[in-house]
Amino acid sequence: MTAGWYDSKRYREAVGAMAPDRVYFGTIESIYKFYYMYGYHLGHATEKPKLKAKFVEDKNGHILPYVHFEGGRMAIGNEALKILREAAR
DSSP, X not given: OOOOGGGSHHHHHHHHHOOOEEEEXXXXXXXXXXXXXXXXXXXXXXXXXXXXXXXXXOTTOOEEEXXXXXXXXXXXXXXXXXXXXXXXX
């Protein structure tokens, strides 16, 4: 297997910097939050999505709002395609 993004310093720093938040939605789930500085350009929107407000209610009645993206189109950039191709090898 060739060295790729997963072997890079940026990836190791990102994984080391994140710790999962444990949440309960009927089952215990983990949410991993990546800092923006560890991201890379995925592409650009060719058609904007519709943003819809949604929520999850946990067993204690807490309302957990989130944004749901519906529709839209995106053209994947060259850097993201390169990483995907490396990971597929």
